[in-house]
Amino acid sequence: MSNPSLFLTVFLAGIILVVAGLGIAILLSPKSFNLQKGEPYECGIPTHGTSWMQFKAGYYLYAILYLLFDVEAAFLFPWATVVRELGTPALSSIIFFIVILGLGLAYAWRKGVLKWK
Numbered sequence: 001m002s003n004p005s006l007f008l009t010v011f012l013a014g015i016i017l018v019v020a021g022l023g024i025a026i027l028l029s030p031k032s033f034n035l036q037k038g039e040p041y042e043c044g045i046p047t048h049g050t051s052w053m054q055f056k057a058g059y060y061l062y063a064i065l066y067l068l069f070d071v072e073a074a075f076l077f078p079w080a081t082v083v084r085e086l087g088t089p090a091l092s093s094i095i096f097f098i099v100i101l102g103l104g105l106a107y108a109w110r111k112g113v114l115k116w117k
Contacts, residue, residue, distance in 0.1 A: 061113045065105075072101055 079094055108114060 058113075058116065061108075065108055065113065068104070069101065072097075 075097075076094070079090065083090055083094075
């Protein structure tokens with residue numbers, strides 16, 4: 001198979017599998033209608049006021065920083081398992097990686113993002 005025909009085959013197979021999965025889920029899923037399902041916050045407690053409330057940007061900044069450092073820390077685990085096999089270039093690259101992360105944390109700290117007001 002040539003590359004374009006292989007790409008087309010994989011692309012069509014992906015589309016067919018997705019459509020088939022969605023179709024089977026629609027056909028086999030239980031169907032029930034309840035007015036409470038259309039309401040925001042389907043937790044059983046009636047909402048008070050409008051659901052269009054403003055939130056502080058600090059919550060989002062904390063969440064973004066948490067995700068950033070959590071994902072970056074997850075990149076360190078595979079590296080730690082093979083560090084001896086990779087040698088000095090791997091050590092220098094991960095030190096560079098951690099320095100960049102530290103600079104990002106220092107920048108956020110300096111900008112006052114980590115202050116809870």
